[in-house]
Amino acid sequence: MSKKPTIELRTSPHAHAGGDVVRIMRNVVYAMLPICAFTIWQFGLSALALLVVVTATCMASERLFNRLSGQPSSLGDWSAVITGILLALTLPPGFPLWMGAVAAFAGVALGKALFGGLGMNAMNPALIGRAFVQAAFPVAITTWTPAFFEGRFTSFVPTTLTPPFLQPPAIGDWVSSVTVDAFSGATPLALQKFEGIQMDTLDMLLGTTAGSAGETSALLILICGLYLAARRMLDWRIPVLVMLGAAVTAGIFFLIDPVKYPDPLFVLLSGGLMLGAWFMASDMVGSPVTPLGVVIYGLMIGVLTVIIRLFGGLTEGVMYAILLGNAATPLIDQLTQPRVFGEQRAGK
Amino acid sequence: MGLFDLFSGLKTFAHGIHPPYHKDTADKPIRRLPFPAQLVLPLDQHIGKPAIPLVKKGQEVVRGEPIAKADGAFSVPLHAPATGRVRGIELMPTPKGPKSDAIVIDVYEGSTQEVLWKQPREMSELSPAEAIQAIQETGMVGLGGAAFPSHLKLTIPEDKTVDTLVINGCECEPYLTCDHRVMLEHPQALMRGIRYAMRATGTTQAIIGVEDNKMDAVEILRNHLPKGGAIKVEAVETKYPQGSEKMLIKSVLNREVPAGGLPADVGVVVNNVGTLAGLGRLLPEGEGLIERVITVAGPGIVKPGNYLVPLGTPIRHILEQVGYEGSRTEFILGGPMMGPAVSAMDTPITKGTSGLLVLNEPSIEEESHKIWPCIRCARCVKACPMHLNPSILGQMAAKRKYEEMAEDYHLNDCFECGCCSYVCPSNIPLVQYFRIAKAINREQVA
Numbered sequence A: 001m002s003k004k005p006t007i008e009l010r011t012s013p014h015a016h017a018g019g020d021v022v023r024i025m026r027n028v029v030y031a032m033l034p035i036c037a038f039t040i041w042q043f044g045l046s047a048l049a050l051l052v053v054v055t056a057t058c059m060a061s062e063r064l065f066n067r068l069s070g071q072p073s074s075l076g077d078w079s080a081v082i083t084g085i086l087l088a089l090t091l092p093p094g095f096p097l098w099m100g101a102v103a104a105f106a107g108v109a110l111g112k113a114l115f116g117g118l119g120m121n122a123m124n125p126a127l128i129g130r131a132f133v134q135a136a137f138p139v140a141i142t143t144w145t146p147a148f149f150e151g152r153f154t155s156f157v158p159t160t161l162t163p164p165f166l167q168p169p170a171i172g173d174w175v176s177s178v179t180v181d182a183f184s185g186a187t188p189l190a191l192q193k194f195e196g197i198q199m200d201t202l203d204m205l206l207g208t209t210a211g212s213a214g215e216t217s218a219l220l221i222l223i224c225g226l227y228l229a230a231r232r233m234l235d236w237r238i239p240v241l242v243m244l245g246a247a248v249t250a251g252i253f254f255l256i257d258p259v260k261y262p263d264p265l266f267v268l269l270s271g272g273l274m275l276g277a278w279f280m281a282s283d284m285v286g287s288p289v290t291p292l293g294v295v296i297y298g299l300m301i302g303v304l305t306v307i308i309r310l311f312g313g314l315t316e317g318v319m320y321a322i323l324l325g326n327a328a329t330p331l332i333d334q335l336t337q338p339r340v341f342g343e344q345r346a347g348k
Numbered sequence B: 001m002g003l004f005d006l007f008s009g010l011k012t013f014a015h016g017i018h019p020p021y022h023k024d025t026a027d028k029p030i031r032r033l034p035f036p037a038q039l040v041l042p043l044d045q046h047i048g049k050p051a052i053p054l055v056k057k058g059q060e061v062v063r064g065e066p067i068a069k070a071d072g073a074f075s076v077p078l079h080a081p082a083t084g085r086v087r088g089i090e091l092m093p094t095p096k097g098p099k100s101d102a103i104v105i106d107v108y109e110g111s112t113q114e115v116l117w118k119q120p121r122e123m124s125e126l127s128p129a130e131a132i133q134a135i136q137e138t139g140m141v142g143l144g145g146a147a148f149p150s151h152l153k154l155t156i157p158e159d160k161t162v163d164t165l166v167i168n169g170c171e172c173e174p175y176l177t178c179d180h181r182v183m184l185e186h187p188q189a190l191m192r193g194i195r196y197a198m199r200a201t202g203t204t205q206a207i208i209g210v211e212d213n214k215m216d217a218v219e220i221l222r223n224h225l226p227k228g229g230a231i232k233v234e235a236v237e238t239k240y241p242q243g244s245e246k247m248l249i250k251s252v253l254n255r256e257v258p259a260g261g262l263p264a265d266v267g268v269v270v271n272n273v274g275t276l277a278g279l280g281r282l283l284p285e286g287e288g289l290i291e292r293v294i295t296v297a298g299p300g301i302v303k304p305g306n307y308l309v310p311l312g313t314p315i316r317h318i319l320e321q322v323g324y325e326g327s328r329t330e331f332i333l334g335g336p337m338m339g340p341a342v343s344a345m346d347t348p349i350t351k352g353t354s355g356l357l358v359l360n361e362p363s364i365e366e367e368s369h370k371i372w373p374c375i376r377c378a379r380c381v382k383a384c385p386m387h388l389n390p391s392i393l394g395q396m397a398a399k400r401k402y403e404e405m406a407e408d409y410h411l412n413d414c415f416e417c418g419c420c421s422y423v424c425p426s427n428i429p430l431v432q433y434f435r436i437a438k439a440i441n442r443e444q445v446a
Helices: A021-043 A045-068 A079-090 A097-111 A125-136 A172-178 A188-195 A201-204 A218-230 A239-255 A264-269 A273-280 A291-311 A318-335 B002-008 B128-138 B178-184 B187-201 B215-222 B246-254 B273-285 B315-322 B360-369 B380-385 B390-398 B400-406 B418-425 B428-444
Strands: B031-032 B040-041 B064-067 B085-094 B098-108 B164-169 B205-211 B230-238 B268-271 B289-297 B305-310 B327-332 B355-360
Touching: A021 A079, A045 A079, A045 A097, A079 A097, A079 A125, A188 B315, A188 B390, A201 A218, A201 A264, A201 B428, A218 A273, A218 B085, A239 A264, A239 A273, A239 A291, A239 B360, A264 A273, A273 A291, A273 A318, A291 A318, A318 B085, B031 B178, B040 B178, B040 B360, B064 B098, B064 B128, B128 B187, B128 B273, B164 B178, B164 B187, B164 B246, B164 B273, B178 B187, B178 B215, B178 B230, B178 B273, B187 B205, B187 B215, B187 B268, B187 B273, B205 B215, B215 B230, B215 B246, B230 B246, B246 B268, B273 B289, B315 B355, B360 B400, B380 B390, B380 B418, B390 B400, B390 B428, B400 B428, B418 B428
Parallel strands: B031 B305, B164 B205, B164 B268, B205 B230, B289 B355
Antiparallel strands: B040 B098, B085 B098, B289 B305, B327 B355
């Protein structure tokens, strides 16, 4: 009792669970690293450059908007890194780097900064960025590169280094020069939709197909997502419900006409469904907080994805389905407020 | 979690949290501490009207003697915890925060620990109304922390009937073990108190709810149950805030107290184990409440334990006796989830104080993390035992939409357990916001 202690005064609770936002965000990044590694192994230098450029642009844009709004740097919360990696994983591996930078800037500017930063954004910034370039560069975003082409670790896909503000060159000749088997330049989804060819399930599971950089291996995405769910940093109900919604909807159509419509397993494993379900639909900011709301939201995204895939002009519907789900979230939350303890049900 | 609850077979409520419990003092028997040189007895230790002093400056008082009388029905008397001389009635710090009038007693050196003032009586001869009267005379209040006068709690409103007395032995706050020790060491007094309370309220069954981290207490209580089966012991899941009235009623009876209602609305009256054990001891002797068991614990305490201390003991005296260390510390009266932090070392232990915790730097450091934006992770929604939506409430509080919070989002059902703030990964002070919102709304009405 000789020296007087400093007495701290705080209102209760004086205990805290300790888990903080930064830890959650950092773990999401960790969970995506294996997917990044796989895509680099699969598509080589171009995928690596795309990841680096898009992520760096996201971080630079975030910092720029911090400056402009006079706020302290929010790079420390890792959310810009997540946006960057996610966005890069949804783009074709040979996507021109300058276009990737545009997507990153648009995603952060329109999808996040405009609303007031982390937590305020209504929709997933990565998907906003992708939607922007989907509209702006419709050809480049549907130009696919074969997986495991020769020399991928020593040279870029020709489109990658397209000079800024120019359209990428056609890569048909390059493709036929680097592949041994006949690469049609189509993803499993496009093959199925336009030519009625169904890819081998195992190929899609392992990811030895064409597609967006990080969307090809359903199995890898599943494992990484499960890691996050096991660490309680991801609400497992959302991806599971998205997959359920998609599988059931697809199943109904498959039963109606098995020749015309793909089977549910194909629907689950193809395109961006896995990545979207586990890493984008589950984004806490854009998803409902109420238990019932989560169910509606997840199923809605799953159903919409299949509807867009089967009846829309595009081959892939995950992106728009999630954006629509994000947009509906405030309404869903409001309509599904849980019954408060002790609250009498109507009519009682 | 929900699935696990189903399989565990333990009675419980939905939501809540599992903080580290730190029940390290559970095996420390209740011990007395030497009397302090001075006792500080605020007149408003209970909820309701402050007591009216019966003593004057300079007057001598003996241990157990009434020194303040109840101001009507919504009040309780005070008794002298030790023999000594009244120094005066002064403004002194209280655990509640603002200073208030208190009777200050200079304790005679060597003051006996024998209670000198008592009026033994035969409880079985009293009618329920007389029993309620006798309970008020003991000055007993809810010892779990609420400090609500016990005679009022055991008075059932005329338009209500109750069938069940629920006895709260959960002690769900981390660190606290005083109720645990009372159950282990004074089961007979508790059973007596339960019988008195059942007679006063006209209830036919009683259920003692004890969290399953105190199975030794469950066993001892079961061994002391009277024949006939009117009283039973129920182990409930160890989960915060299991010891909240509404949660415990839900757990043991599966009845839901209506929003804004009282346990009597579902035929229940709830009392804390410490309170009833106290009544079981005091009522037949006709003594007043002059001391209570508190848990002194926390990383900053040298000799943690459960101590029987006279009411009005300044925390300075207790800390001198048990020793404490740490250069930056936080003193908390009660548990870490709901207890207030105090700044003045002269603050006395009052009837509602269940513990004195000294948390030192690391524990403080942990919660002083930066506040991040809400990322809508919904952890607070999954933690709130009242099934509120703290996420939305917090965003509304930031915009100062206090009235809307109460009207549209059930703010007034919040009983400030602090689960939301505890789980928030963004360190948003949610329950702190809600307290402010409720206080401002109350002022608007007044």
